[in-house]
Amino acid sequence: MKEYHEQTGPFCRDQDSTTKMMFHLVIALLPIVLFSFYKNGLVPYQHHKVGLYGLFHPLLFILIPTVVTYLTEWVGARLLLQKKGLELKDYMRHSYALIPGLFLGLILPLNTPIPILLFGSVLATLIGKLVYGGFGNNIFNPALIGRLFIITTYAGVIASQGGYFNAYELDTISQATPLSNLTTIEGIGSYETLVAPYGTLWNFFTGMIPGAVGETSALLCLFAFLYLVWKKVIKWKISICYIGTVFLLTALIGCLNGLTLWYPMFQILSGGLFFGAIFMATDPVTSPVTKQGQILYGIFLGILTVILRYFTSYPEGVLTSILTMNLFVFIIDKLGIQSKNKEKSLLLFASIVIIMGILVYQINTLYSYHGEKVDPNFSLIEEHQVGKKVIYKVSQKGNGGPILCEVVIQNGKIEKLEVLEHNETPSYYSIIEKENYLNTLIKEQMHLPELDTVSGATISSNALKKLVLNTLQEYEEHYGK
Amino acid sequence: MKIIKNGIFYENPVFVLLLGLCSTLAITTKFENAYLMGICVTFVLIGSNVIISLIRRWIPDNVKTPVFILIIATLVTIIELIVKNYANDVYEVFGIYLPLIVVNCIILGRAIVVASKQNVGYSALDGLGIGLGYTLAIMLIALIREVFGSNTITLMDSISSLTGYRAIYHVFPENFIPISFLVSPAGAFLTLGILMGVFNSIRKRRTT
Numbered sequence: 001m002k003e004y005h006e007q008t009g010p011f012c013r014d015q016d017s018t019t020k021m022m023f024h025l026v027i028a029l030l031p032i033v034l035f036s037f038y039k040n041g042l043v044p045y046q047h048h049k050v051g052l053y054g055l056f057h058p059l060l061f062i063l064i065p066t067v068v069t070y071l072t073e074w075v076g077a078r079l080l081l082q083k084k085g086l087e088l089k090d091y092m093r094h095s096y097a098l099i100p101g102l103f104l105g106l107i108l109p110l111n112t113p114i115p116i117l118l119f120g121s122v123l124a125t126l127i128g129k130l131v132y133g134g135f136g137n138n139i140f141n142p143a144l145i146g147r148l149f150i151i152t153t154y155a156g157v158i159a160s161q162g163g164y165f166n167a168y169e170l171d172t173i174s175q176a177t178p179l180s181n182l183t184t185i186e187g188i189g190s191y192e193t194l195v196a197p198y199g200t201l202w203n204f205f206t207g208m209i210p211g212a213v214g215e216t217s218a219l220l221c222l223f224a225f226l227y228l229v230w231k232k233v234i235k236w237k238i239s240i241c242y243i244g245t246v247f248l249l250t251a252l253i254g255c256l257n258g259l260t261l262w263y264p265m266f267q268i269l270s271g272g273l274f275f276g277a278i279f280m281a282t283d284p285v286t287s288p289v290t291k292q293g294q295i296l297y298g299i300f301l302g303i304l305t306v307i308l309r310y311f312t313s314y315p316e317g318v319l320t321s322i323l324t325m326n327l328f329v330f331i332i333d334k335l336g337i338q339s340k341n342k343e344k345s346l347l348l349f350a351s352i353v354i355i356m357g358i359l360v361y362q363i364n365t366l367y368s369y370h371g372e373k374v375d376p377n378f379s380l381i382e383e384h385q386v387g388k389k390v391i392y393k394v395s396q397k398g399n400g401g402p403i404l405c406e407v408v409i410q411n412g413k414i415e416k417l418e419v420l421e422h423n424e425t426p427s428y429y430s431i432i433e434k435e436n437y438l439n440t441l442i443k444e445q446m447h448l449p450e451l452d453t454v455s456g457a458t459i460s461s462n463a464l465k466k467l468v469l470n471t472l473q474e475y476e477e478h479y480g481k
Numbered sequence: 482m483k484i485i486k487n488g489i490f491y492e493n494p495v496f497v498l499l500l501g502l503c504s505t506l507a508i509t510t511k512f513e514n515a516y517l518m519g520i521c522v523t524f525v526l527i528g529s530n531v532i533i534s535l536i537r538r539w540i541p542d543n544v545k546t547p548v549f550i551l552i553i554a555t556l557v558t559i560i561e562l563i564v565k566n567y568a569n570d571v572y573e574v575f576g577i578y579l580p581l582i583v584v585n586c587i588i589l590g591r592a593i594v595v596a597s598k599q600n601v602g603y604s605a606l607d608g609l610g611i612g613l614g615y616t617l618a619i620m621l622i623a624l625i626r627e628v629f630g631s632n633t634i635t636l637m638d639s640i641s642s643l644t645g646y647r648a649i650y651h652v653f654p655e656n657f658i659p660i661s662f663l664v665s666p667a668g669a670f671l672t673l674g675i676l677m678g679v680f681n682s683i684r685k686r687r688t689t
Contacts, residue, residue, distance in 0.1 A: 116658075127671070131678070153662040426661070 018094040021284065024231045028224035029102060029214075029279075033062055035207060036214040040110050044168035061213060062105035064114065065121035065146075069101030072122050076130040095135035096284075100124050103143035103279060106214030107272065107319065108150060111161040120150040140326045141283050144319055156427020159456040164210045188257045188367045195266055204269035215272035225278045234282040237294040238301070242277040243268055245302025245356075252360045253310075257367065273305070276318035286326045292345070293329075293336025299352055300332070301325050303359065310363045377463070378470040389415065390475060396467035399459040400424050407471045412479070414445050417468065428457040437461050441468050448472075484603065488610020491688075495618035495673075496680040500586040504578050505619050506669040513635040515623030517571055519616025521560050521579065523609070526588050528556045530608035533596040540597070549592045550583065557582045570639035587615060618676075625672050628652050630663030 040058040044050045050057070074092060077083045083091050101121050108117065124146025132138040150158075195201060198209045207217025215221075228234045247264045254263030268274070281287060281301060288297045301321050308317030325332075339345035377397035381404070384391055389410045395402040401423035408416040417438050422429065432438075435454050441464065444451050448469050454461035494500045501522070508514045532552050533540075540548050561579050565572045572579065582588070591611055596604040627633060636648035662668045 119660075131675075149662060152665070153660050154658065157658055 018096070021233045022096050022099060024228060024233045025099060025279075026102070028227050028233075029106070031220050031223065032106065032214045032217065032275075033059070033102075035217050035220050036062070036106065039208060039216070040166040040213060044166050047168050049168050058110065058213060061108075061110065061112075061114075061117070062102065064117055065101035065104045065124075066098050067101070068118055068121040069104070069125045069142075070097045072125040073097040073129070076126060077134060080130050081134050091134070097125075097135075100128065100142035100146065104146045107143065107147055107212050107275070107280075109158050109164045110166050110213050111163060112150065112154070112158050113161065116150055116154050116157065120146040123149045136285055138285055139329075140323060141280055141286050144280060144323045144326075147319060148323060154427075156425055156431070156456070159428065160431060163456070164212060166210075169210045188253070188259065190259075191262060195262060201262060201265055201269065204266065209270070211270070212272055215275035218269050218274040221274035221278050225274075228278070234278070234284075235287060235294050236282075237291065238281050238287060238298040239277040241295050241298025242281055242301045242305075243273060245299050246273060246305055249302065249306045249356060249360060253363050253367075256360070256364045267309075271309075271316050271318055273318050276322055277301075280319065281322050281325075286329060288329050288333045288336060290333050290336035292339045293333040296335055296339075296348070296352075297325060297329070297332050300328070303352075303355060306359065306363075310366070378467065380471075380474060383474075390479065392471050392474070393420075394467060394471050394474075396463045396470065398422060398424050398463035399428065403460075403463055403467065405464075405467055407468070409471070409475050412472075412475065414442050414468065414472070417442055419464075422460075424457075424460045428460050431457040432461050432464070437464065441465065445472070484606040485610035485613065488607060488612070489614040489617060490684065492611070493614040493618055493680070494587045494611055495615060495622075496677050497684070498587070498590070500590055501588075501615060502673075504581065504585065505615075505622065506666065506673065508575065508578050509619050509623040509626055509669060509672075510630070510664050511635045511638070512620065512623045512627050513638055513640065514574060515619040516616060517640065518575065518578070519612070519619055521564070522582060522585065522587070522615055523612025525553060525556045525560060525582055525585075526591060526612045526615075527605055527608035529553045529588055529592055530596040530604040531601055532556075533592050534599060534601045534604035537597045545593070545597065546589070549589060549597075553588050553592070554583045568640055568643045570642055574639045587611060622669070622672050622676060625676070626663045626668060629660050630668060631661070632657055632659040 037058050041050075041055045045052075045055040073095060074088075074097070077088055077091050077095075081091075101124070104121055104124055105117075108120070112120075124142045127149075128140055128142030128145030129135060129138045195204070198204065203209055205218050207219065209216055225234075225236070225239060229236045247268050250267040251261070251264035254260070277298075281298070288294050304321035304324060305317040308314055308320055314320060335348065339348050378394065379396075379402075380392065380394050382391075382393035389408055392407045392409065393404070394407060395404045397403075402421075403419060403424070404421040406416070406418045406420055407414060419438070424432075432454050437454050440451070441448070445468065448465060451465060453465060488494075492498060495502070495505055504518055504522075508518050529549070529552055533549060557580060560582070561572075564575070564579065591607060595607045599607070624634070627635065632651060632653050634650045634652060636650070637644055637646050638649055641647045660668075663672060
C-alpha cells in the first residue's frame with residue numbers, strides 16, 4: 001500500500017528547488033527592473049525633468065515593497081504562524097518572501113505615494129498570504145491582492161499625482177494610457193487614435209509607452225519567459241494560451257471591423273498582458289497543476305481579459321482577470337483531470353469555441369454602429385416641455401454606474417446642467433468638481449467634440465461630455481437646431 | 482451575570498454564532514448606525530424572549546415557528562413606528578434593514594433555543610446578553626470601518642433631531658487619506674473576518 005502525504009503547492013521534485021525557483025525569478029526580473037530604471041529614471045533625468053531623487057525613484061519604488069514584504073513575512077511567520085528558530089529560517093528560505101514585493105513594485109503606477117506603497121505591501125503579505133496560513137496555502141496571488149487594495153482605495157489619489165506617467169511622458173504625451181484610450185474613444189478605434197499618439201508599434205514592443213513601472217516592455221518579458229522556461233521555473237502553457245487567446249479573439253474582432261494585424265498586436269502589447277501572463281498567471285501556488293488545467297486556465301484568462309476590456313470601463317483587464325481566475329483554479333484542475341477522457345475534452349473544446357464565437361459576435365454588434373450612431377451607454381429617462389424650454393432627464397454610464405443628470409435646453413442651447421445622482425469614485429469626482437467641469441461644458445457647448453476631458457478623472461468627465469453631446473443630438477432630432 | 486457574559490463572549494452572535502450577518506455587514510458604515518441598530522435588536526430580542534417564554538406552554542409544537550415570527554414581527558413593527566415617528570432621519574438611514582430585523586436569525590434562533598424552553602427571567606437575561614453581544618460586536622466593526630474608512634466618528638448625526646446635538650469627530654489629521662475600501666461591502670467582510678479571527682483566537686486561549 002502506497003502512502004500519501006498531504007502537501008501544499010508548489011510541488012517540486014527537487015529538495016530545495018523553491019529557493020532555486022525564487023533565485024531564477026529574481027534573475028529574470030533583473031533586466032525588467034533595470035529597464036524601468038532607464039525608462040522612468042534615466043530618460044526624464046536626461047531631459048532635465050527630474051532631479052537626482054527622481055533618477056533613483058524607480059529603483060527605490062521597487063526596492064521598498066520588496067524589503068517591506070520580506071519583513072512582514074518574517075514578523076508574520078513568527079507571530080501568526082508561530083514558527084521559531086530553525087523552522088522559521090527554513091520557512092523564510094522557501095516562501096518566496098521577496099517576490100510579491102518585487103512584483104508589486106513593478107505593477108503599480110510610478111506616481112503612487114510611498115506611504116500608500118508601504119500600506120499595499122504590508123497588506124499584500126498579511127491578507128494575501130499570512131491569513132491563509134502562509135506560503136503555499138494562499139488562494140490569490142499576494143502581489144495582486146496588494147495592488148487591488150491600493151487601486152480600489154487610492155486610484156484617485158494616484159491619478160491626481162500623475163498616474164501612470166513619468167515626468168518625461170507627462171510633457172510629451174497628451175493622451176491617457178493606451179488602454180484607457182480604448183475605453184474612451186468611440187467604437188473600435190483606429191491606428192491614429194490607438195497607436196499613433198505613442199509612436200509606432202515598436203514602442204509598444206520595447207516598452208517605451210506609459211504604463212505601470214515595470215510591465216510595459218514585452219521584449220524583456222519575452223526574454224525572461226525563455227529563460228524561465230529553459231530553467232523550468234514557470235508553467236509555460238498558461239502564458240502561451242493566455243496571450244494566444246487574447247490575440248485570436250482581438251484579431252477576429254479586428255478582422256470583422258476591417259482592421260489589420262496591428263490591432264491584435266496593439267491589444268497584446270499594451271496593458272501589461274505579457275508581464276501578467278508570464279509572471280503573475282504562472283505563480284506556482286495559485287495556478288493549476290494539471291497540464292489540461294493549465295491550458296484551460298490560460299484560455300479562460302484570455303476570454304475574461306477580452307470581456308473586461310470591451311464590456312467594462314476598466315481599461316486594465318489582465319490583473320483583474322488573473323485575480324478572478326485564481327478563485328477557480330481548483331475547479332479548473334478538476335476539469336483538467338476529467339478532460340483526459342477524449343469525449344469530455346472534445347465537449348469542453350466545443351463549448352470554449354462556442355463561448356468565443358458568442359463573445360466575438362457580441363462585441364462586434366456592440367461596437368460596429370455604422371450609419372446612425374446610438375450610444376448604448378446613454379439613455380433618455382424623461383423629457384418634458386415647459387414653454388420654450390425642454391427639460392431632459394438623462395443618464396450616461398460612467399465609471400461606477402449611470403450618472404443621472406438634468407439638462408435644460410432652450411433654442412438649441414444648454415441653459416442648465418445638473419448632476420442629480422452619480423456613483424463615481426468620490427476622489428475622482430472631486431477633481432471634476434474642483435475644475436468646475438460642468439460649467440466648462442455649458443460654456444464650450446459649441447466645441448464639445450474637441451473639448452479636453454479632465455485629467456485624473458478621464459472616464460467620469462468623458463461620460464459627462466458624452467451625456468451632453470447625446471442630449472443635444474436628441475434635441476436636434478426632435479426640435480431641429 | 483453568567484448568562485450575560487455567555488451572550489457577550491462565549492456565544493457572541495456575530496463572532497461565534499455567525500447569525501444576523503446581513504445587518505451587521507450592511508449598516509456598519511457609521512458608528513451611530515451600529516449602536517442604534519444594536520438598541521433596536523436588543524429591544525426586540527428581550528421583548529420576544531420574554532413574551533415567548535411566557536406563553537411557551539400554550540404554543541403547539543407544529544405551529545411554533547409561525548407564532549414566533551408573528552410575535553417578532555409585531556415587536557419590530559412597534560419599533561419601526563416609534564423610530565419613524567420620533568427619529569425620521571434614522572428611519573431613512575436604516576431603510577430596509579429595520580423591517581428586516583424580523584428575519585434576523587439571532588432573534589428566531591434565541592426564541593427556539595432558549596425562550597421556548599427556559600423560564601422568563603432566564604430568557605430575559607439571555608436576550609439582554611445576546612443583544613449586548615450583538616451591539617458591542619457591530620459597534621466594534623463600525624468603529625474600525627468608520628475611523629479608517631472615512632476618518633470620522635459619528636456619535637450623533639441622524640439622531641440629532643431627537644437629542645439636539647450633532648457630534649461628528651475627525652480622528653486623524655487632514656493629510657491622512659482614508660482607506661475608502663473599508664466602507665465598501667467587501668471591506669465589511671474583510672473587517673468582520675479579521676475581527677472574527679482575533680476574537681476566536683482569544684476565546685480559544687481562554688477556554689482551554
